[in-house]
Amino acid sequence: MAEFLLIQTLLLHWNTILEFAFAIIALIVGIFALRIYNLSEQKQSLLFGISFIFISASYCIKSLTNYLIISKLNENICQALKLYDVSILNSIGTYSYIFLFIIGLVTLAYMTIHQKSIQIYFLTLAITLTSLIFSSNIILLFYILSSIFLILIFLHYLLNYYTNKQGKTLLVLVAFLFLLFGSIHFILSVNHALFYLIGHILELIAYFLILTNLLWVNKK
Protein backbone atom coordinates (compact mmCIF):
# COMPACT_ATOMS: atom_id res chain seq x y z
CA MET A 1 0.00 0.00 0.00
CA ALA A 2 2.80 2.38 1.03
CA GLU A 3 4.70 1.51 -2.15
CA PHE A 4 1.58 2.17 -4.27
CA LEU A 5 1.09 5.56 -2.62
CA LEU A 6 4.76 6.38 -3.14
CA ILE A 7 4.52 5.59 -6.86
CA GLN A 8 1.30 7.60 -7.17
CA THR A 9 2.93 10.59 -5.43
CA LEU A 10 6.00 10.28 -7.64
CA LEU A 11 3.84 10.23 -10.78
CA LEU A 12 1.93 13.22 -9.44
CA HIS A 13 5.27 15.03 -9.03
CA TRP A 14 6.17 14.30 -12.66
CA ASN A 15 2.75 15.30 -13.93
CA THR A 16 2.99 18.57 -12.00
CA ILE A 17 6.38 19.38 -13.52
CA LEU A 18 5.25 18.45 -17.03
CA GLU A 19 2.01 20.44 -16.74
CA PHE A 20 3.98 23.47 -15.57
CA ALA A 21 6.30 23.08 -18.59
CA PHE A 22 3.27 22.90 -20.94
CA ALA A 23 1.81 26.02 -19.30
CA ILE A 24 5.04 27.96 -19.93
CA ILE A 25 5.39 26.78 -23.55
CA ALA A 26 1.72 27.48 -24.36
CA LEU A 27 2.04 30.92 -22.74
CA ILE A 28 5.12 31.76 -24.84
CA VAL A 29 3.32 30.64 -28.03
CA GLY A 30 0.18 32.58 -27.04
CA ILE A 31 2.07 35.79 -26.30
CA PHE A 32 4.05 35.49 -29.54
CA ALA A 33 0.83 35.01 -31.54
CA LEU A 34 -0.69 38.09 -29.87
CA ARG A 35 2.47 40.03 -30.76
CA ILE A 36 2.01 38.96 -34.39
CA TYR A 37 -1.64 40.08 -34.14
CA ASN A 38 -0.46 43.42 -32.79
CA LEU A 39 1.80 43.83 -35.82
CA SER A 40 -0.55 42.50 -38.50
CA GLU A 41 -4.10 42.89 -37.08
CA GLN A 42 -4.74 39.43 -38.53
CA LYS A 43 -7.75 37.74 -36.90
CA GLN A 44 -6.35 34.19 -37.14
CA SER A 45 -3.29 35.19 -35.08
CA LEU A 46 -5.56 36.68 -32.42
CA LEU A 47 -7.62 33.47 -32.19
CA PHE A 48 -4.48 31.34 -32.14
CA GLY A 49 -3.02 33.51 -29.36
CA ILE A 50 -6.21 33.42 -27.27
CA SER A 51 -6.50 29.65 -27.65
CA PHE A 52 -2.94 29.09 -26.39
CA ILE A 53 -3.46 31.51 -23.49
CA PHE A 54 -6.49 29.42 -22.43
CA ILE A 55 -4.51 26.20 -22.84
CA SER A 56 -1.67 27.71 -20.79
CA ALA A 57 -4.10 28.79 -18.05
CA SER A 58 -5.59 25.27 -17.94
CA TYR A 59 -2.18 23.65 -17.42
CA CYS A 60 -1.15 26.35 -14.96
CA ILE A 61 -4.17 25.72 -12.70
CA LYS A 62 -3.79 21.93 -12.98
CA SER A 63 -0.10 22.16 -12.13
CA LEU A 64 -0.75 24.52 -9.21
CA THR A 65 -3.50 22.37 -7.70
CA ASN A 66 -1.36 19.23 -8.14
CA TYR A 67 1.45 21.03 -6.34
CA LEU A 68 -0.92 21.97 -3.50
CA ILE A 69 -2.17 18.37 -3.33
CA ILE A 70 1.40 17.10 -3.01
CA SER A 71 2.03 19.68 -0.27
CA LYS A 72 -1.14 18.62 1.58
CA LEU A 73 -0.27 14.94 1.25
CA ASN A 74 3.19 15.63 2.60
CA GLU A 75 1.78 17.49 5.60
CA ASN A 76 0.00 14.46 6.99
CA ILE A 77 -1.33 11.68 4.85
CA CYS A 78 -3.43 10.05 7.57
CA GLN A 79 -5.66 12.98 8.49
CA ALA A 80 -9.14 12.53 7.07
CA LEU A 81 -9.70 16.27 7.07
CA LYS A 82 -6.60 16.80 4.94
CA LEU A 83 -7.72 14.09 2.53
CA TYR A 84 -11.05 15.95 2.19
CA ASP A 85 -9.09 19.11 1.34
CA VAL A 86 -7.11 17.14 -1.21
CA SER A 87 -10.33 15.90 -2.80
CA ILE A 88 -11.69 19.47 -3.12
CA LEU A 89 -8.38 20.71 -4.51
CA ASN A 90 -8.33 17.86 -7.03
CA SER A 91 -11.89 18.69 -8.17
CA ILE A 92 -11.10 22.42 -8.53
CA GLY A 93 -7.95 21.62 -10.51
CA THR A 94 -9.57 19.03 -12.76
CA TYR A 95 -12.72 21.03 -13.60
CA SER A 96 -10.81 24.29 -14.16
CA TYR A 97 -8.38 22.41 -16.41
CA ILE A 98 -11.17 20.76 -18.39
CA PHE A 99 -13.15 23.96 -19.01
CA LEU A 100 -10.15 26.19 -19.81
CA PHE A 101 -8.53 23.58 -22.06
CA ILE A 102 -11.73 22.90 -24.01
CA ILE A 103 -12.29 26.67 -24.50
CA GLY A 104 -8.74 26.80 -25.91
CA LEU A 105 -9.39 23.89 -28.27
CA VAL A 106 -12.77 25.26 -29.45
CA THR A 107 -11.06 28.61 -30.19
CA LEU A 108 -8.27 26.84 -32.10
CA ALA A 109 -10.77 24.69 -34.05
CA TYR A 110 -12.82 27.82 -34.85
CA MET A 111 -9.64 29.46 -36.17
CA THR A 112 -9.04 26.53 -38.54
CA ILE A 113 -12.49 26.63 -40.18
CA HIS A 114 -12.10 30.28 -41.32
CA GLN A 115 -15.60 31.29 -40.34
CA LYS A 116 -16.36 34.99 -40.02
CA SER A 117 -19.52 34.39 -38.01
CA ILE A 118 -18.75 34.69 -34.28
CA GLN A 119 -22.14 33.09 -33.53
CA ILE A 120 -20.80 29.72 -34.73
CA TYR A 121 -17.95 30.01 -32.24
CA PHE A 122 -20.22 30.79 -29.30
CA LEU A 123 -22.72 28.12 -30.34
CA THR A 124 -19.98 25.45 -30.48
CA LEU A 125 -18.61 26.65 -27.15
CA ALA A 126 -22.05 26.64 -25.51
CA ILE A 127 -22.90 23.12 -26.76
CA THR A 128 -19.50 21.77 -25.70
CA LEU A 129 -19.56 23.32 -22.21
CA THR A 130 -23.20 22.36 -21.60
CA SER A 131 -22.58 18.74 -22.58
CA LEU A 132 -19.58 18.65 -20.23
CA ILE A 133 -21.51 20.18 -17.32
CA PHE A 134 -24.37 17.66 -17.61
CA SER A 135 -22.21 14.64 -18.35
CA SER A 136 -22.14 11.76 -15.87
CA ASN A 137 -18.53 11.03 -16.84
CA ILE A 138 -17.06 14.46 -17.47
CA ILE A 139 -13.43 13.31 -17.77
CA LEU A 140 -14.15 10.68 -20.42
CA LEU A 141 -16.37 13.08 -22.40
CA PHE A 142 -13.67 15.76 -22.11
CA TYR A 143 -11.06 13.51 -23.74
CA ILE A 144 -13.53 12.38 -26.43
CA LEU A 145 -14.44 16.01 -27.27
CA SER A 146 -10.75 17.02 -27.17
CA SER A 147 -9.94 14.23 -29.62
CA ILE A 148 -12.72 15.34 -31.99
CA PHE A 149 -11.49 18.94 -31.95
CA LEU A 150 -7.88 17.78 -32.34
CA ILE A 151 -8.83 15.66 -35.38
CA LEU A 152 -10.33 18.80 -36.96
CA ILE A 153 -7.22 20.82 -36.09
CA PHE A 154 -4.91 18.05 -37.32
CA LEU A 155 -6.74 17.91 -40.68
CA HIS A 156 -6.25 21.66 -41.02
CA TYR A 157 -2.50 21.28 -40.45
CA LEU A 158 -2.37 18.32 -42.84
CA LEU A 159 -3.90 20.54 -45.53
CA ASN A 160 -1.53 23.35 -44.55
CA TYR A 161 1.42 20.99 -45.03
CA TYR A 162 0.18 19.89 -48.47
CA THR A 163 -0.17 23.48 -49.66
CA ASN A 164 3.05 24.66 -48.03
CA LYS A 165 5.56 21.80 -47.86
CA GLN A 166 8.22 23.09 -45.47
CA GLY A 167 10.03 21.73 -42.44
CA LYS A 168 8.20 24.19 -40.20
CA THR A 169 4.71 23.18 -41.35
CA LEU A 170 5.70 19.51 -40.94
CA LEU A 171 6.85 20.20 -37.35
CA VAL A 172 3.49 21.72 -36.45
CA LEU A 173 1.64 18.88 -38.19
CA VAL A 174 3.58 16.26 -36.21
CA ALA A 175 3.09 18.27 -33.00
CA PHE A 176 -0.70 18.22 -33.39
CA LEU A 177 -0.56 14.53 -34.31
CA PHE A 178 1.17 13.87 -30.96
CA LEU A 179 -1.42 16.00 -29.16
CA LEU A 180 -4.13 13.93 -30.84
CA PHE A 181 -2.40 10.65 -29.88
CA GLY A 182 -2.04 11.95 -26.33
CA SER A 183 -5.74 12.81 -26.14
CA ILE A 184 -6.83 9.42 -27.57
CA HIS A 185 -4.41 7.74 -25.17
CA PHE A 186 -6.09 9.53 -22.24
CA ILE A 187 -9.49 8.11 -23.32
CA LEU A 188 -8.06 4.61 -22.94
CA SER A 189 -6.33 5.36 -19.64
CA VAL A 190 -8.76 7.42 -17.55
CA ASN A 191 -7.95 7.04 -13.83
CA HIS A 192 -4.64 5.29 -14.36
CA ALA A 193 -1.64 7.34 -13.31
CA LEU A 194 1.01 5.51 -15.36
CA PHE A 195 -0.93 5.74 -18.63
CA TYR A 196 -1.69 9.32 -17.68
CA LEU A 197 2.07 9.94 -17.52
CA ILE A 198 2.56 8.32 -20.95
CA GLY A 199 -0.14 10.63 -22.32
CA HIS A 200 1.76 13.55 -20.84
CA ILE A 201 5.00 12.40 -22.47
CA LEU A 202 3.22 12.43 -25.87
CA GLU A 203 2.06 15.96 -25.06
CA LEU A 204 5.61 16.91 -24.04
CA ILE A 205 6.92 15.87 -27.47
CA ALA A 206 4.11 17.90 -29.09
CA TYR A 207 4.80 21.08 -27.11
CA PHE A 208 8.54 20.66 -27.61
CA LEU A 209 7.96 20.56 -31.40
CA ILE A 210 5.71 23.65 -31.22
CA LEU A 211 8.36 25.49 -29.21
CA THR A 212 11.10 24.39 -31.64
CA ASN A 213 9.04 25.76 -34.52
CA LEU A 214 8.50 29.04 -32.71
CA LEU A 215 12.23 29.42 -32.02
CA TRP A 216 12.94 28.57 -35.67
CA VAL A 217 10.54 31.30 -36.83
CA ASN A 218 11.91 33.83 -34.36
CA LYS A 219 15.53 33.07 -35.23
CA LYS A 220 15.19 34.38 -38.80
Place this chain on the structure above:
Amino acid sequence: MNLKRDRLQVIHDILEAIRNKNGKIKPTHILYKANLSHQMLDEYLTELISKGFITEEKSKQGKTYSLTQKGFEYLNKYSLIIDFVDSFGLK
Protein backbone atom coordinates in the same frame (compact mmCIF):
# COMPACT_ATOMS: atom_id res chain seq x y z
CA MET B 1 4.36 29.61 -54.11
CA ASN B 2 0.76 30.76 -54.42
CA LEU B 3 -0.04 32.68 -57.62
CA LYS B 4 -2.91 34.41 -55.89
CA ARG B 5 -1.71 37.01 -53.41
CA ASP B 6 -3.08 36.72 -49.92
CA ARG B 7 -4.27 39.62 -47.78
CA LEU B 8 -0.98 39.99 -45.89
CA GLN B 9 0.94 40.21 -49.18
CA VAL B 10 -1.46 42.81 -50.62
CA ILE B 11 -1.20 44.91 -47.44
CA HIS B 12 2.59 44.62 -47.69
CA ASP B 13 2.52 45.76 -51.33
CA ILE B 14 0.39 48.80 -50.48
CA LEU B 15 2.56 49.81 -47.52
CA GLU B 16 5.73 49.18 -49.51
CA ALA B 17 4.43 51.42 -52.31
CA ILE B 18 3.83 54.20 -49.78
CA ARG B 19 7.28 53.74 -48.19
CA ASN B 20 9.00 53.83 -51.58
CA LYS B 21 7.42 57.22 -52.22
CA ASN B 22 9.05 58.60 -49.07
CA GLY B 23 6.05 57.75 -46.93
CA LYS B 24 3.48 59.79 -48.87
CA ILE B 25 1.56 58.72 -51.95
CA LYS B 26 -1.55 59.40 -54.06
CA PRO B 27 -4.13 56.63 -54.49
CA THR B 28 -3.51 56.33 -58.25
CA HIS B 29 0.13 55.46 -57.56
CA ILE B 30 -0.90 52.80 -55.06
CA LEU B 31 -3.37 51.42 -57.61
CA TYR B 32 -0.54 51.02 -60.10
CA LYS B 33 2.13 49.78 -57.69
CA ALA B 34 -0.06 47.34 -55.78
CA ASN B 35 -1.85 46.08 -58.91
CA LEU B 36 -5.38 46.25 -57.52
CA SER B 37 -8.81 47.14 -58.84
CA HIS B 38 -10.27 50.48 -57.75
CA GLN B 39 -12.87 48.82 -55.55
CA MET B 40 -10.35 46.50 -53.90
CA LEU B 41 -8.00 49.39 -53.25
CA ASP B 42 -10.77 51.40 -51.57
CA GLU B 43 -11.58 48.44 -49.33
CA TYR B 44 -7.95 47.90 -48.38
CA LEU B 45 -7.30 51.60 -47.74
CA THR B 46 -10.37 51.88 -45.50
CA GLU B 47 -9.22 48.82 -43.58
CA LEU B 48 -5.63 50.05 -43.27
CA ILE B 49 -6.81 53.44 -41.98
CA SER B 50 -9.17 51.87 -39.45
CA LYS B 51 -6.40 49.56 -38.21
CA GLY B 52 -3.92 52.41 -37.91
CA PHE B 53 -1.38 51.39 -40.57
CA ILE B 54 -1.82 54.52 -42.69
CA THR B 55 -3.36 57.98 -42.43
CA GLU B 56 -5.28 59.88 -45.06
CA GLU B 57 -4.75 63.57 -45.76
CA LYS B 58 -7.10 65.61 -47.91
CA SER B 59 -5.92 68.73 -49.73
CA LYS B 60 -6.80 70.74 -52.83
CA GLN B 61 -4.61 68.40 -54.89
CA GLY B 62 -6.57 65.38 -53.66
CA LYS B 63 -5.99 62.61 -51.15
CA THR B 64 -2.58 61.42 -50.04
CA TYR B 65 -1.70 58.50 -47.79
CA SER B 66 1.13 58.28 -45.26
CA LEU B 67 2.57 55.43 -43.23
CA THR B 68 2.12 55.46 -39.47
CA GLN B 69 4.62 53.96 -37.04
CA LYS B 70 2.52 50.79 -37.08
CA GLY B 71 2.76 50.68 -40.87
CA PHE B 72 6.55 50.93 -40.74
CA GLU B 73 6.65 48.19 -38.09
CA TYR B 74 4.53 45.93 -40.30
CA LEU B 75 7.00 46.31 -43.16
CA ASN B 76 10.02 45.76 -40.91
CA LYS B 77 8.56 42.61 -39.35
CA TYR B 78 6.85 41.31 -42.47
CA SER B 79 9.07 38.23 -42.93
CA LEU B 80 8.55 37.29 -39.25
CA ILE B 81 4.77 37.67 -39.64
CA ILE B 82 4.72 35.55 -42.81
CA ASP B 83 6.94 32.86 -41.28
CA PHE B 84 4.72 32.61 -38.20
CA VAL B 85 1.46 32.67 -40.14
CA ASP B 86 2.70 30.09 -42.70
CA SER B 87 4.16 27.62 -40.25
CA PHE B 88 1.23 27.74 -37.80
CA GLY B 89 -1.35 27.59 -40.61
CA LEU B 90 -2.97 30.92 -39.82
CA LYS B 91 -3.88 31.93 -43.38
